[in-house]
Amino acid sequence: MTGEAPTRVFLKLSTEKQQRIIKEAIHEFSRYGFHRASMNRLVERLGIAKGSLFQYFGSKEGLFQFVFDRCVSMAKDALRKIKSGNSGDASFYDKIRATAWAGIKFARENPEVYGLYLRLLFQEDFPLRDSLIRKLHIFSAEYLKHLILEGIERGEISPEIDVSTAVFFLDAVLDRFVQAYFVEFWDAESGIFRAEDEVLQNKIDNLVKIIARGFKGYNSES
């Protein structure tokens, strides 16, 4: 009916309670996806009244959006951390390596958040899916674009390259790389799935070699 945020009540709860609810909600959505997730089950695990959850978030959809926004924030924070962690004199290719590692680490440390992302990609048809995913992708595309422009300025990337194609390229390969680490069936050929750090480092080096040549025309890896 009214567009007012029904989360006002929720935000008055103690931080511990808020966090427990968010944590269990992520768990539920990550495990079952949006439609198969059960408010009944969630409420039982939380040990709170069913009515309360609806008072806090209005509906299952409201809860999901709230929870997903939190996840996006976590992902953005992680990306910002790499950005700021990149020393000014690191090469474009070092930064790509660092980004690949950051993706793996984020998904390792937040497996359920990452699982939620995977589920969201193709599996579920619920309202606002597109806008939610866009929130993520605009952020990541901007980050990659920034990296590429910087690389061109520094002369590490050919100035003749089509920037949007390059962004698409990086996005596809990096996204798939993290997926291949976490999703077994996508590893049929590559040996990335839950590989040791050394193996991953080697894979990343090989990928960056190809990207480097592709973007520049000559070998520029360290």
Next chain:
Amino acid sequence: MTGEAPTRVFLKLSTEKQQRIIKEAIHEFSRYGFHRASMNRLVERLGIAKGSLFQYFGSKEGLFQFVFDRCVSMAKDALRKIKSGNSGDASFYDKIRATAWAGIKFARENPEVYGLYLRLLFQEDFPLRDSLIRKLHIFSAEYLKHLILEGIERGEISPEIDVSTAVFFLDAVLDRFVQAYFVEFWDAESGIFRAEDEVLQNKIDNLVKIIARGFKGYNSES
């Protein structure tokens, strides 16, 4: 013993009826995924008795497997067609272009089959999901590997390249390319989504340029 195919009954129906049922089933699964797809809804749209569908396929899962197998066959046929359509003296890069186009065309001509594939990718709680996806990926990975080895033999690809990384690379970029053409939210940056053929041709050329340099070290496109 009683393990005989429960589709025996179905296969005796008139071809028209069979095809109508398959078509509507693909539609249903493609739109709603496995769990949210409704046998009730499907039966109502088909105008047949609920019991009939269960007589044909035994269960919702049985119907899904049957339908999915059909889709896999269609996809394999499409890939075989490219394979056989590739003239012997076409370069590796021509073949990559042809493959990208074939992907777009297949998805254009069978949007719901392609939609079903997208849905299947990340759904965890799914009957036989892993084996189904493997069926597809083994086929596509072998095809790409074959192309790459041929390219190395012909001297179009550097012999020092790591083959599994190259396969991973091609798979990721081509898969994502077709996805970006069909799924709006993945096009934030690239302008691929439902683009005109000329634009697509241009995008494909740009991609192949980068791949070519990355795989070889010098520009080898026609």
Next chain:
Amino acid sequence: MTGEAPTRVFLKLSTEKQQRIIKEAIHEFSRYGFHRASMNRLVERLGIAKGSLFQYFGSKEGLFQFVFDRCVSMAKDALRKIKSGNSGDASFYDKIRATAWAGIKFARENPEVYGLYLRLLFQEDFPLRDSLIRKLHIFSAEYLKHLILEGIERGEISPEIDVSTAVFFLDAVLDRFVQAYFVEFWDAESGIFRAEDEVLQNKIDNLVKIIARGFKGYNSES
């Protein structure tokens, strides 16, 4: 509608086919009871058309009655065999022992027929149950009554005994004895369940001792 026997068609089939159908039907009813038995399953196991079964017997109920009548005949034949097998000079108590053994043997040799009898007793509420069971019990009561009257004549049983009570007594104990041999949970105390022949013989002797004293007032076992 009409009371005509629809089994006319069935009885024209080859003896082998008739017997196979009866055998599998007994199996189905014995395993699942009347209501849970499935004509679909039965027809599939038989490999004949579903319509045929209905042509032969009109309905599930018709099939059951036909099958059950056959079982009753088998039981009657078994009882008649004991009757005729009893030599004229065997004592009443010898005959009781023989009857107990005959019950065990019949159930051993026709476990599914006996299973059907057990199921029928209390489990199922279908039309004509009472009359079907009566068919059996009138026969068995008459047999026991005959035995008792003979025993009184021969002076093996007190003439003051209440005959109907004695019949009730024998019926209860013998019936329960065979049940305890076949139904595990009724053996909590007695050790009869699937006991060796020697143990059974011993149990029978003990029972007959008590019956003998109860019917006569003095010990008359061999």
Next chain:
Amino acid sequence: MTGEAPTRVFLKLSTEKQQRIIKEAIHEFSRYGFHRASMNRLVERLGIAKGSLFQYFGSKEGLFQFVFDRCVSMAKDALRKIKSGNSGDASFYDKIRATAWAGIKFARENPEVYGLYLRLLFQEDFPLRDSLIRKLHIFSAEYLKHLILEGIERGEISPEIDVSTAVFFLDAVLDRFVQAYFVEFWDAESGIFRAEDEVLQNKIDNLVKIIARGFKGYNSES
């Protein structure tokens, strides 16, 4: 973990509502047995929502177990009442008479509970059937054994008797006696079915006479 009793919700309802639900559930199970009993029908008769019944008991099986446990409690209470009602100087045979009467009375006062017991006896495909029946039989066998041992001590029963056979005997005859009072088809010969109290008294006396002689060797009834 989540194994807490799902009847928590049910037990908070008003006593009247609880009792109405239990009463109608016993009625349904008693009339139709477990598998043929219908939650739909039950809910309709109760005039409550389908979901409520499942919230109370989790499943049809859960409802059955709850209801059956109640019935077992009622039966145990009845037996305890006889036990405590037996004055210390009553003879073994008086106690047997009292037990037979108690059985008749219990079944008269709780015809549907007794009907449920009868249904349970032979149904094979039943959740927890064996353990449920054992619950009952252990209780009754112990009671009878206790009576018999007491009778031997008091010199009312021959010390040479085989106790387990005697228990089996009493159990069979008493169980069948109550059954014959309630189930028409088992009365073909005895005239027990729904007989007047005087007739029953007579029948019981006759039975006890035979038991008495059988257990002792001489007439010991009052």
Next chain:
DNA sequence: CATGAATGAGAATTCATTCAT
């Protein structure tokens, strides 16, 4: 503001029976 019992539409699946071929 918290509670949690009540709701009832909707899900997948089964099955005896019919009837056109």
Next chain:
DNA sequence: CATGAATGAATTCTCATTCAT
């Protein structure tokens, strides 16, 4: 007379949401 595809009511069970307390 045999066949077996079609039927559709009935089954158990789930779940987001509401609202009186």
